[in-house]
Amino acid sequence: MSRKLAFAAVAGRNKEDRRGACQDAVFGKSLNGISCIALADGAGSRRLSGTGARKTVRVVVDHILAHFDLLFEQTWRGDRKEATSYILNLISTELSSDRFSRRGSLEDYACTLIFAATDDDRMLLGHLGDGVAFLVDAQSVEISSQPDNGEFANETYFFTAHDAVEHFRLTATKLEAPVSILLASDGAAVSLLRRADQAVAPAVRRLCEWTASRPRRQMNTALKANLEGVFLHKTIDDCSIAIMADPRLHENRDS
Numbered sequence: 001m002s003r004k005l006a007f008a009a010v011a012g013r014n015k016e017d018r019r020g021a022c023q024d025a026v027f028g029k030s031l032n033g034i035s036c037i038a039l040a041d042g043a044g045s046r047r048l049s050g051t052g053a054r055k056t057v058r059v060v061v062d063h064i065l066a067h068f069d070l071l072f073e074q075t076w077r078g079d080r081k082e083a084t085s086y087i088l089n090l091i092s093t094e095l096s097s098d099r100f101s102r103r104g105s106l107e108d109y110a111c112t113l114i115f116a117a118t119d120d121d122r123m124l125l126g127h128l129g130d131g132v133a134f135l136v137d138a139q140s141v142e143i144s145s146q147p148d149n150g151e152f153a154n155e156t157y158f159f160t161a162h163d164a165v166e167h168f169r170l171t172a173t174k175l176e177a178p179v180s181i182l183l184a185s186d187g188a189a190v191s192l193l194r195r196a197d198q199a200v201a202p203a204v205r206r207l208c209e210w211t212a213s214r215p216r217r218q219m220n221t222a223l224k225a226n227l228e229g230v231f232l233h234k235t236i237d238d239c240s241i242a243i244m245a246d247p248r249l250h251e252n253r254d255s
Contacts, residue, residue: 002030003118003180004247005037006211008224009240012187013232024185024240025053025111027061036064036117037242039183041131043110043158052095052109056159059094060087064117064124072122075172084168087126091159110158113168114145116181116244123175128168130156132189134204136180138249141200143193145169147186156186178249180208187237191230211243212250219243 007026023042028035038057042049064071074083094100095109112129125133127145135144148167149156157167182204184192192201207226211219223241231239 002033003035004212004219004245005030005035005216005243006207006214006219006223006245007037007039007240007242008220008227009185009238010224010227010232012235012237012239014236021050022238022240023050023053023111024187024238025050025057026183026240026242027057028242028244029061029065031065034065034068034117034119035244036061036068036115037181037183037244038064038113038115039131039185039240039242040111040113041129041185041238041240046108046110048100048104048108049111051100051103053111055095055100055109056091056111056113057115059091060113060115060126063087063090064115068117068119068124072124072172075124075170080170081165084126084170085165088159088164088168107160110160112156112158114183116183118175118179118181118244118246121175123173123179123181124170125173125181126168126170128157128159128164130186132184132186132193134182134184134192134200136182136205136208136249137177141204143198143200144181145171147189178246180212180243180245180249182208183242185238185240187235187239188227188231188241190235190237207241208243208245209250211245212247
């Protein structure tokens with residue numbers, strides 16, 4: 001069954017002109033019973049990284065939806081490196097085409113990547129760089145994938161890194177019960193995860209419940225308003241969230 005999706009991204013308070021300045025990007029789509037969401041965080045020091053992030057999430061979502069069965073089987077049987085290498089090469093090829101190379105080098109488009117995709121009973125989760133993936137089930141909310149910040153807290157890994165394939169985590173899971181997934185950029189994660197003890201904020205489940213019960217356009221608007229009105233008060237960074245909610249998990253809860 002298709003999941004309910006919601007996603008939004010807003011520019012941080014450190015941008016002199018916030019209009020069009022957001023370097024985070026989010027996207028999601030459902031097709032033929034498969035749903036996929038993706039989030040990319042453009043490198044702050046790269047001048048075209050916002051463009052790179054926006055292209056990356058669309059390329060990845062379309063690829064996952066078209067090849068979900070193959071990617072799941074590759075990952076499930078242990079061929080993670082083959083699957084991640086292909087995804088990274090696909091992003092690099094797209095951003096090296098004439099349309100993009102006229103404006104800058106591949107390094108100028110550098111960004112991180114998180115994505116999640118599900119069908120009825122299988123889930124793929126990919127993660128390169130910082131940001132966090134949360135998994136919500138009937139009993140708990142947990143961190144499904146931690147940020148990879150490199151040697152120092154303010155460093156991370158982008159798809160342009162020479163060792164990106166080594167840091168690109170890809171997992172395949174067979175689901176036994178309904179789950180919802182929330183992806184958050186490092187800026188948004190400040191409001192959702194307490195670093196001292198890794199405690200997850202109640203807002204993670206609440207946002208998934210809202211997504212499960214509201215039309216996408218309405219939820220996207222509400223999510224963007226929350227990012228601007230609440231999340232940006234706790235960070236100067238760009239903030240983005242992508243949600244894939246299973247209505248069966250939340251149908252008996254108040255929204």
